[in-house]
Amino acid sequence: MSFDNVDYTSLNVPAAPFSDPSIIPTFPKGKVPRHVGLIMDGNGRWAQRRGLVRTEGHQAAEPVVCDVIAGAIEAGVRYLSLYTFSTENWKRSPREVRFLMGFSRDIIHRRLDQLDSWGVRVRWSGRRERLWRSVIEEIEAAEERTKNNTTIDVVFCINYGGRAEIADAAAQIAREVRDGRLNPDRITERTVAQRLYNPDIPDCDLVIRTSGEQRTSNFLAWEAAYAEYDIVPELFPDYGREAFWRSIDRYANRDRRFGGVKK
Numbered sequence: 001m002s003f004d005n006v007d008y009t010s011l012n013v014p015a016a017p018f019s020d021p022s023i024i025p026t027f028p029k030g031k032v033p034r035h036v037g038l039i040m041d042g043n044g045r046w047a048q049r050r051g052l053v054r055t056e057g058h059q060a061a062e063p064v065v066c067d068v069i070a071g072a073i074e075a076g077v078r079y080l081s082l083y084t085f086s087t088e089n090w091k092r093s094p095r096e097v098r099f100l101m102g103f104s105r106d107i108i109h110r111r112l113d114q115l116d117s118w119g120v121r122v123r124w125s126g127r128r129e130r131l132w133r134s135v136i137e138e139i140e141a142a143e144e145r146t147k148n149n150t151t152i153d154v155v156f157c158i159n160y161g162g163r164a165e166i167a168d169a170a171a172q173i174a175r176e177v178r179d180g181r182l183n184p185d186r187i188t189e190r191t192v193a194q195r196l197y198n199p200d201i202p203d204c205d206l207v208i209r210t211s212g213e214q215r216t217s218n219f220l221a222w223e224a225a226y227a228e229y230d231i232v233p234e235l236f237p238d239y240g241r242e243a244f245w246r247s248i249d250r251y252a253n254r255d256r257r258f259g260g261v262k263k
Contacts, residue, residue: 024074025245031252033205035079036072037220037227040065042211042235055099060237062107066114069154071241073118075248079153079201081125083219087161090130104158105135108142115142119151125197126160127168155198162221169195169222196222203227206251208244210236228254 040061047057065082072080085100092100108122115122122142135158172195176182182191193199204224207216212233216224230247232239 025249027075027248027252032076032248033228033251034077035081035202035204035206035223036077036248037081037083037204037207037224038068039083039207039209039217039219040236040239041209041213041217043237045211046235046237054096055103057235057237058100058103062111064237064239065107066111067240068244069115069120069152070118071244073120073152074241075245077152077248079155081155081157081201081204081220083157083160083217085126085158085160086218087127087159087164088218101132101135104156105132105138108138108156112142112145115154116146116149119149120146121149121151121153122146123153123155123198123201125155125157125165127164129159131159153201155201157219160197160219162216162218162224165197166192166222168197193222206230206247208232208247210234210239226256228256 043057043061044054045057046060047054050056069080084104089100090097112122122139122145124139124143128136139156139158169192173182173187173191177184201223204220204227206229207220207224207227208230209215209217210232212231214231216229220227228251230250232243232247234243
């Protein structure tokens with residue numbers, strides 16, 4: 001899908017059914033990633049290249065987020081984690097941080113009816129520390145309203161960092177050992193995994209990063225240990241469902257061995 005002519009002021013994304021069934025790719029059976037992580041990079045650069053302020057790039061990303069969610073549903077992805085605001089993003093200018101906090105809250109509020117109608121279960125991953133109370137309240141309300149939806153779980157990673165998540169799991173384990181509820185000699189990888197922010201969500205199969213930057217940026221450090229990566233050149237506002245499908249198609253053609261040898 002080309003976004004050259006998208007009216008970003010309307011913030012409209014087609015309601016379901018999303019696409020003409022004839023254009024939805026048919027992926028090989030068993031080859032669609034169950035859990036996809038998306039590093040939505042390049043919003044600020046997209047705006048600056050057009051002579052706009054950085055926050056207008058974030059605004060332009062809103063309909064693209066919804067378009068990608070729709071494309072994920074059509075492809076059969078079950079979990080989609082969106083890197084929305086990292087623990088490192090607090091280093092940005094106070095103006096941009098204020099905008100991103102309010103925008104994260106408002107996008108969930110604006111889109112909740114639409115996401116709920118699509119069967120999306122809204123979830124959150126991140127730290128409460130420093131996060132605006134109004135953002136937490138909006139997320140919690142969305143989680144409660146959509147908790148019984150089963151089409152796709154969309155995880156908004158807000159004030160999230162992979163190292164922070166592992167550190168928080170380690171702190172929880174330490175408390176349990178201190179209180180005599182956990183034997184330190186029986187700590188395993190499973191022990192850690194069960195204390196992550198959303199332990200019921202399976203490990204990530206595919207991580208997509210837009211804008212061509214080739215780094216993980218502290219995203220899903222534990223969950224993506226064996227994920228495939230797809231680095232795409234598009235800045236995120238130029239992405240969309242068809243580009244998302246191409247990422248899945250490339251994933252479907254990878255040979256995943258998880259450290260073993262193919263017989």
